[in-house]
Amino acid sequence: MHDTGTVAPSDPAPDQVDAQSRHARRFGLPIATCLVMGNIIGGGIFLLPASVAPFGTISLVAFAVLTAGAIALALVFGRLAERDPRTGGPYVYARAAFGDFAGFLAAWSYWITTWVSNAALAVAAVGYLDVLIPVNDHKWSACLAALVLQLLPALANFAGTRYVGAVQLVATVLKFLPLLLVAVGGLFFFDSANLGPFRASDDSPVGAVSAAAAILLFSYLGVESAAVSAGEVRDPRRNVGRATILGTLGAAVVYLLGTLAVFGTVAHDKLITSTAPFSDAVDVMFGGSWGGTAVACAALVSMVGALNGWTLLSAQTPYAAAQDGLFPSAFGRKKRGVPTVGVLVTVVLASLLTVYNYTAGSGGVFESLVLITTFTATVPYLLATVAQIYFLVSGQRERVHRGRLVRDGILAGVAFAFSMWLVAGSGYAAVYQGVLFLFVGVLVYAWMAARKQRTATGRD
Structure with a gap:
């Protein structure tokens, strides 16, 4: 922990330590892997096949390219975590390489990504909830449902990391059962006649791959989950890298097999207009109309699990920055292993954004905000990868293993x-608006840096 110029709090009483240890527990490799997989696979998998169907089966090429990039990014995060296994992930690496300002930009942009993503997940989950309980009849009942869906994972976080890990493990197992059913079972019902054309749009092959990738970008956010929570992972130098790679590979297998199975079981013309492609695939495989209900349940479990993990991540990076005096000190307090202030602020901001979305009544406004998260997530990705390049080129012995240089x-x-491809795929509007968000962060950094300098001057 770095000196922030504040007086260290007194040690808690033994009974307080015991009480906190019952609720705060470090994640082992299985839970850390579930955290990565659960955060990568939110609710997007249930919509992606229909979203990319208009581009044809060339979208599977985009999936393969994205998977290769995500695995490379996962390996880089694993290497960085071996060298610096502290909570904060990209923030820690960027600050170690380039100083406070770069670290703050990584923390600020990642924080924006997390709470906007939470709002997006909650609103998307309402659509699946409506299959089970009619809530979309009125916008305010839908809004209330979205707020409740955000609150429940927050309560698990407030209870402590022990409960966060338990929820994440159960949600990951439950969501993978129906996904694997379609991904594996669908291959037995595969019909190549359903695939449609290889390139269904008028774009060039490169343009079609890039256009499909732009839609798929959001689906791979979360590869950094174990690195961001490294301080809560048992034996992080060993387990963070393994969990990141295993979680990314597991998510990639489900993505690719699931999309291929849906492409091969649902006719292309029908898939383009489908609002529940996995439901349609299950109906083809087994007949009947129970597929919609089954997939809706799986989607809800998936999204609640993703909200659970993203809520924890939303507080971890500001926590690490607060330890260094770059975020308000309130973000640097933990209770039961969880930075509770960060969780609370995230829930409030995501809830306000959710209310705004329903009040505005425009899906386009909210979709543009979701695209912004794709851009803001790439800022810490870029800074982390450039930090790794800096560590390698600078030849710092404690950071470079010459045998694998x-x-x-x-x-x-x-x-x-x-990461640069992710920026390009976000689109001009998202990059423009995302930069505005970053400029607001520059003002916050100036204020925090001035306070830190004043405190240091007073102490001298």
């Missing part, structure tokens, strides 16, 4: 190119 350099280069 070339391999680490290639991985970092691929991850950097992948």
